Amino acid sequence: MSATDDNTTMSPAVNGRATIACPFCALACDDLSRPVHNTPLSTEQIPCRRAVTGFNTALSNGQAHPQIKGRDCTLDEAVEHARQLLQNARLPVIHGLVGDLQDCRAALHLAACFGGVVDHRSGDTIAEQLSVLQDSGWQITSLGEVRNRADLIVIVANRLDETHPRLQEKLFSANGRLHAEQPAEVVTLADKRVSILGEVRALFHQRPLPDASEDARRLHRKMADARYPVILIGAVDNESTELVLRAASGLVRDLSHERRAALLLLGGDIGSVSAQMVAAWHNGFGIRTAFNRGYPQQDLQRNAAARLLADGEADLMVWVGSLSEQRPPAVEQPTIVIGHPAMAFADQPPEVFLPVSVPGVQRAGFIHRADGLRMVPLTSIVDSGLPGSLDLCRQIAANHFANGVADAD
Ligand code: SF4
Secondary structure (H helix, E strand, C coil), X not given: CCHHHCCCCCCCEECCEEEECCCCCCCCCCCEECCCCCCCCCXXXXXXXXXXXXXXXXXXXXXXXXXXXXXXXXXXHHHHHHHHHHHHCCCEEEEECCCXXXXXXXXXXXXXXXXXXXXXXXXXXXXXXXXXXXXXXXXXXXXXXXXXXXXXEEEECCCHHHHCCCHHHHHHCCCCCCCCCCCCEEEECCCCHHHHHHHHHHHHCXXXXXXXXXXXXXXXXXXXXXXXXXXXXXXXXXXXXXXXXXXXXXXXHHHCCCCCCEEEECCCCCCHHHHHXXXXXXXXXXXXXXXXXXXXXXXXXXXXXXXXXHCCCCCEEEEEECCCCCXXXXXXXXXXXXXXXXXXXXXXXXXXXXXXXXXXXXXXXXXXXXXCCCEEEECCCCCCCCCCHHHHHHHHHHHHHHCCCCCCC
């Protein structure tokens, strides 16, 4: 892929107009107008309801207070209480990671210093993808490549409008395509996707298949005629991500003997691609890596945060989530929340709440785009006075080492 092909998200200056990037879904669009100071955004200014909600919520919540058990306290008191909980924990789970690159680094710093396990809130999906990659590899492409070159896009995903609101506008329209005047043909597989993809594969191999479904025969014909078919995989409901991915990657591998073909994997959740990239870069493995033996050890099943918490193997949860005000899951273990300042806990406050600045609104940062091929810079729009997650976690760990524990990082 050449850099000039990748115009799915536009450059930070469009027609001479400064633009900003949006961190509120995995598309990380970087063509938005900078909000006017102290003025709520509208969908006329930003063509995405989800972005408008994300920016407005962050812009109007810059003044949250640290809390211990639901009661306001000073930052130093909250940091000290968090340190004590982490220091006394047998196996803390650092979970959520609904944030940008800095939030992921913060989570890994805590895990390395206090002997914890890191896992994203969409760790199941990431682990299923990773096991396919480790077993057989895959041929993937970028959003820009699909926009500019693909002539057939097979959608294997549910709720795309909800998970990636502007995908339609960016990927499926013909406007501005570099290498084709027509938009790509789009086929959506609604259900029985594993078996349809398997049948198509069998048809390409000319295996006897008397009961092939009409959907499979139709898709086989379209794929046989296509110059550059792409299978887009997002969140799949009612089917195993791993099985869908195995079927799709096998089909793409077969097709690639004769023509160009690829998978487009859309990291479905906020921060899921960043979490995997940053963790792999930091420890060589990725998420679901434990540091409690003094060295990183990945186990995609055993180190699942939800399992460790449900089975009582973990005795503390630290939730890192600067890009979503959604509360962490209720667990029996005490919880430290390093999170979005608009988080509200009703009558179940965590042991410690440390509000942090929201990347892309209250501080600068970086986030990986859904296809994993571009790291998008995030701009600071307003100064909230809230700490950044990495500084905060370093402060928690510094107190730990100041109390006589050797530096494990
Ligand atoms: S599609 Fe996603 S990244 Fe793009 S503006 Fe909407 S919420 Fe933001």
